[in-house]
Amino acid sequence: xxxxxGTGSQRSRDGARAWVPAAGRVALVISVALTxxxxxxxxxxxxxxxxxxxxxHDLISGLGSQVAVDAIEVSVKTNAIAFVLMIAFGTPFAxxxxxxxxxxxxxxxxxxxxxLVMPPAVAGLGLLVAFxxxxxxxxxxxxxxxxxxxxxxxxxxxxxxxxxxFYLRGxxxxxxxxxxxxxxxAGTLGAGxxxxxxxxxxxxxxxxxxxxxxxxxxxxxxxFGATILFAGSFQGxxxxxxxxxxxxxxxxxDQAIAIGVLLIAVSAAILLISKLLASxxxxxxxxxxxxxxxxxxxxxx
Amino acid sequence: MLVGPSGxxxxxxxxxxxxxxRPHAGRISLGGEVWxxxxxxxxxxxxxxxxxxxxxxxxxxxxxxxAANVRFAGRRDRPDLLERFGIDHLSAAHPWQLxxxxxxxxxxxRALAREPQVLxxxxxxxxxxxxxxxxxxxxxxxxxxxxxxPTLLVTHAxxxxxxxxxxxxxxxxxxxxQVATSAQLLDSPANAMVAALTGANxxxxxxxxxxxxxxxxxxxxxxxxxxTTADGPVQIAIHPWEIxxxxxxxxxxxxxxxxxxxxRGRLNVRLHRFSVDAAPGSDGQIGIAExxxxxxxxxxxxxxxLR
Numbered sequence: 001x002x003x004x005x006g007t008g009s010q011r012s013r014d015g016a017r018a019w020v021p022a023a024g025r026v027a028l029v030i031s032v033a034l035t036x037x038x039x040x041x042x043x044x045x046x047x048x049x050x051x052x053x054x055x056x057h058d059l060i061s062g063l064g065s066q067v068a069v070d071a072i073e074v075s076v077k078t079n080a081i082a083f084v085l086m087i088a089f090g091t092p093f094a095x096x097x098x099x100x101x102x103x104x105x106x107x108x109x110x111x112x113x114x115x116l117v118m119p120p121a122v123a124g125l126g127l128l129v130a131f132x133x134x135x136x137x138x139x140x141x142x143x144x145x146x147x148x149x150x151x152x153x154x155x156x157x158x159x160x161x162x163x164x165x166f167y168l169r170g171x172x173x174x175x176x177x178x179x180x181x182x183x184x185x186a187g188t189l190g191a192g193x194x195x196x197x198x199x200x201x202x203x204x205x206x207x208x209x210x211x212x213x214x215x216x217x218x219x220x221x222x223x224f225g226a227t228i229l230f231a232g233s234f235q236g237x238x239x240x241x242x243x244x245x246x247x248x249x250x251x252x253x254d255q256a257i258a259i260g261v262l263l264i265a266v267s268a269a270i271l272l273i274s275k276l277l278a279s280x281x282x283x284x285x286x287x288x289x290x291x292x293x294x295x296x297x298x299x300x301x
Numbered sequence: 302m303l304v305g306p307s308g309x310x311x312x313x314x315x316x317x318x319x320x321x322x323r324p325h326a327g328r329i330s331l332g333g334e335v336w337x338x339x340x341x342x343x344x345x346x347x348x349x350x351x352x353x354x355x356x357x358x359x360x361x362x363x364x365x366x367x368a369a370n371v372r373f374a375g376r377r378d379r380p381d382l383l384e385r386f387g388i389d390h391l392s393a394a395h396p397w398q399l400x401x402x403x404x405x406x407x408x409x410x411r412a413l414a415r416e417p418q419v420l421x422x423x424x425x426x427x428x429x430x431x432x433x434x435x436x437x438x439x440x441x442x443x444x445x446x447x448x449x450x451p452t453l454l455v456t457h458a459x460x461x462x463x464x465x466x467x468x469x470x471x472x473x474x475x476x477x478x479q480v481a482t483s484a485q486l487l488d489s490p491a492n493a494m495v496a497a498l499t500g501a502n503x504x505x506x507x508x509x510x511x512x513x514x515x516x517x518x519x520x521x522x523x524x525x526x527x528x529t530t531a532d533g534p535v536q537i538a539i540h541p542w543e544i545x546x547x548x549x550x551x552x553x554x555x556x557x558x559x560x561x562x563x564x565r566g567r568l569n570v571r572l573h574r575f576s577v578d579a580a581p582g583s584d585g586q587i588g589i590a591e592x593x594x595x596x597x598x599x600x601x602x603x604x605x606x607l608r
Contacts, residue, residue: 181356181358181360182360182362182363184316184319184321184347184354184356184360185354185356185360185362186362186373187320187321187346187347187348188319188320188321188347188348188350188352188353188354188415189348189373189374189411189412189414189415190348190374190415191348191373192348199373200362203364204362204363204364
């Protein structure tokens, strides 16, 4: 400190000078703490408000209403189907994109991520003019007697459209992290491409795949914009939980909030699962290279 | 057995034989079976070639147990193989729980479960520390002859070659430079690269023909006699153990001592231009120290002329 070295008449001035940066540091700490407190409060307060809005038994009875029960059924059914489709088609697709180098690969990956940043309402419009009765493909489909718009199938399509890019992106990263040597060795041991993917790459990428699936699932559960435009909001067929919140908003705020709390609980559970899976993935990718973190060669058997 | 410096194309060669890399030209066949022929458009995929390929880190599947790793190759349990390699007590262990030698045995057992026609080993001791390396190499030396399989092993270390193989090929920059026994490689290296790989001193010199051989004048001063006839600029190779340190005043070749190190009863003497493997004096005295000037002597037959 220069203040300590000051002598005589200089001392008081130097002391004041040293005090100013010290005060500045205190002010900085206080303002950082305040920023964190305000941000946390801003982010947490709506959640707390939803949960504490009504007594627990009102909340449960709100979830027992016909609208809520129907919405739960629609949400569970459509999300389950969308999830299965996403995993079944997305996993091999992500594996090929992660493993093969071909011209235009980065263009394909960028295009796949477009729905990620696209406004969901625009996605719904797009689905409507593509598959709707008057749409690009819808014309042909309706000639065949298939009408997709405003059906439960449309809900599934909307969910797959907005949620699968989340899965694909995470799955590509997870497969890219698998040591290529292990996949090569599997080939020399007689495993064809399918067995290499199922028995070697997928188990080694499992944590990352699970985390990506959890994120995509959460996105699907919360899907609103694309669904309401492409599938509408008909109770019992296309009205999912977020759509039910919107339609109950005018009619019965208590029930809307009860559904809101349910969705918060589901989101929190998914978040927790994805965190656990991501950390297990980090552990397992350490195991991919047997020479790191392994037992020393000198360790007793 | 193929030896070559890093980047010489050893790993690429093994991967090409295994079917993991596609060469531009050439032909790979084993017995009567053609695996690759650029001209005829034949290219068998890796899973259809019967090879036992061990990459540098052995490539054990970390998510599978030892038994499951071996089962992966033949799609059935192979307790006989686990027993044969002395790893049956480890069958439920995962790769990260194994030592370097155990990993190698698991990888070999797995490769054999594939019933390969050829064994491909890439730097099998590359990832091991010096002590484990020696033990694992001894283990492999004992195992390989019993497998009765044609084996292609690549390494950058010449001592691996002397320990393991009957015939050693030296590869440099993707080309096969010399194929011989390790004794022949030591005795008559084809070029300076081969000589340097075997650990010989390689020096530039000018040869002047004389009675029964020639005299070589080394760049940097000094002379040696060689029993080989040569004339003009040459390179010479002398092994560290073929040089004798003598009194500098009566010697035609002198050099400064850079460092002296005792190693298993021998002296590793690093000179300015040479590396010498000398026997200590009869009384066990070292007798030379850093900065000393020493004389060097070598019998003419050990002064090999390259080129």
